[in-house]
Amino acid sequence: MATNTAKHSGALDAFLNLLSLVTLGWLAFAIGMICFQIIDKYLGPDNVVYYLNNFSQDRLKFGIASALIIAPIFLFVSAFLHKQYKQNKLNPASGIHTWLTYLMLFIAAIFIAGSLINIIFRFLNGDYTARSILRVLVVLLIAASIFGYYFYDLRRKSYLTKSQLSIVAFVGVILLVLILVIWGFVLVDSPAQSRAVNSDQQRANDLTQLNFLISSYYQVNGQLPPDLSVVGGQTYTDPVSGAPYGYNLVGDDTYELCAEFATDTSASVGQSIKDIYAIGIWYYHQAGYQCFQQKVASTVNVKTAPTVPMVQ
Numbered sequence: 001m002a003t004n005t006a007k008h009s010g011a012l013d014a015f016l017n018l019l020s021l022v023t024l025g026w027l028a029f030a031i032g033m034i035c036f037q038i039i040d041k042y043l044g045p046d047n048v049v050y051y052l053n054n055f056s057q058d059r060l061k062f063g064i065a066s067a068l069i070i071a072p073i074f075l076f077v078s079a080f081l082h083k084q085y086k087q088n089k090l091n092p093a094s095g096i097h098t099w100l101t102y103l104m105l106f107i108a109a110i111f112i113a114g115s116l117i118n119i120i121f122r123f124l125n126g127d128y129t130a131r132s133i134l135r136v137l138v139v140l141l142i143a144a145s146i147f148g149y150y151f152y153d154l155r156r157k158s159y160l161t162k163s164q165l166s167i168v169a170f171v172g173v174i175l176l177v178l179i180l181v182i183w184g185f186v187l188v189d190s191p192a193q194s195r196a197v198n199s200d201q202q203r204a205n206d207l208t209q210l211n212f213l214i215s216s217y218y219q220v221n222g223q224l225p226p227d228l229s230v231v232g233g234q235t236y237t238d239p240v241s242g243a244p245y246g247y248n249l250v251g252d253d254t255y256e257l258c259a260e261f262a263t264d265t266s267a268s269v270g271q272s273i274k275d276i277y278a279i280g281i282w283y284y285h286q287a288g289y290q291c292f293q294q295k296v297a298s299t300v301n302v303k304t305a306p307t308v309p310m311v312q
Contacts, residue, residue, distance in 0.1 A: 009089065009090055009091075010094075010096070012084070012090065013084075013090045013091070013094055013096050013097065014096050016077055016080065016081045016084070016090075017081070017096055017097055017100045018100065019073075019077050020074065020077045020078055020081060021100050021103070021104060023070050023073050023074035023077060024074055024104070024146065025107075026066060026070045026074075027066075027067065027070045027071055027074050027173075027177075028142050028143075028146065029066070030062075030063045030064075030066035030067040030070060030071075031063075031067065031142060031176065031177070031180060032138055032139060032142055033059055033060070033062065033063035033066075034060060034063040034064065034067065034180045034181075034183075034184050035135075035138045035180065036059075036135055036138065037055055037056060037059055037060040037063065037184070037187070038060075038180075038183060038184070038187065039131055039134050039135055039138070040054060040055040040056075040131070041055040041187055043129075043130055043131035043134070044131065057188055057189060057194070057197075060184050060187060060188055061184075061188055061194075063184065064180075064181050064184045064185065064188070067177050067180065067181055068181060071173065071174075071177045074173075075170065075173065075174070078170075079170070082159055082166070085159035086159045086160055092156070092159060098154070101150050101153060101154050102154070104146065104150045105147055105150050105151060105154070108143045108144070108146040108147035108150070109143075109147060111139060111140075111142075111143035112140060112143045112144055112147060114139075115136050115137075115139045115140035115143060116140070118136045118139075119133070119136050119137075119140075122136065149165070149169050152165055153166075193263075196262040196263050197263055199239050199240050199262060200261050200262055200263050200265070200285070202239045203238065203239065203245075203259045203260075203261060203282075204259075204282045204283045204285070206236045206239075206245065206259075207245065207257050207259060207282045207292070208282075209232075209236065210228060210231070210232075210236055210245060210247075210257060211257060211294060213231040213232045214228075214231055214255065214294075214296070215296055216231075217230070217231050218253070218296045223252070224249060224252070224253065224255055224296070226249075227247060228244065228245065228247045238259065238260065240262075241260070243260075245257060245258060245259050246258025246259065246289075246291060248291065250293060253295055253296045254293065254294070254295045254296075255293075255294055256291040256292065256293050256294070257282070257291065257292050257294060258289065258290065258291040258292070259282065259285075259289070259290065260288065260289045261285045261286070261287055261288065261289075261290060262287060263285075263287055264285070264286050264287045265283065265284055265285055266284050266285065266286050
């Protein structure tokens with residue numbers, strides 16, 4: 001009977017410690033992601049060449065969603081684990097707890113060292129802008145906080161009394177997550193706006209595909225297709241209304257592709273990786289029905305669409 005109880009306690013100890021470790025790592029990642037996007041929103045570059053470092057609605061939304069779900073799980077598991085230690089149902093001096101705590105200390109120490117190296121490297125490389133320094137400091141502060149708390153927890157002698165540091169850390173995590181989530185919600189688009197943006201992205205992707213199919217048809221047949229039904233193996237329609245896209249013949253090698261857009265991206269830069277390669281001028285569109293004039297194998301003037309800014 002005692003053996004079964006010991007096995008049960010060992011399994012529960014491993015489960016709780018592993019779950020605490022994984023959720024803490026995920027929560028740290030989510031907090032860092034939200035902080036990065038807030039920094040990029042106010043201090044990020046505008047040049048499309050730096051697209052991957054620009055503010056991203058998707059990354060911010062993922063960070064918010066992760067924090068909202070993972071934070072309560074981590075806090076509950078940590079509180080429950082400490083309660084088990086306090087009631088002597090689990091042993092805080094067990095090998096599982098000790099090894100996983102040292103593992104967390106090791107990971108945090110690596111991130112601390114990496115952040116310090118990154119700061120020195122960026123300074124020596126001349127990249128000491130407020131944005132770059134703040135991003136590194138975020139990683140450094142998160143790693144240092146984790147290292148400090150788990151170093152204290154490793155040296156803790158008893159769980160019979162409440163630890164003031166644990167209470168401060170518990171409340172601090174709650175407040176930090178609440179502040180970042182609320183701040184993030186202020187910056188992200190509403191679900192309705194996000195739906196409109198995603199629909200317009202699909203429309204632009206469809207026009208890109210249709211443009212490719214029309215060019216391919218011209219290369220094979222020596223003339224433009226009479227309508228869109230003869231190109232490709234599928235019918236492309238508006239993702240919301242289901243209406244077919246507009247197609248008008250202008251000349252022997254010139255045509256128009258038309259679509260009804262819900263949002264205005266005419267002034268946006270760096271919203272899509274396609275911008276870097278200037279694939280599809282329809283990615284820079286205004287709200288409403290617009291036609292984009294194209295010439296086979298080359299792009300000509302755009303009707304009702306702004307000029308794409310050149311990347312220097």
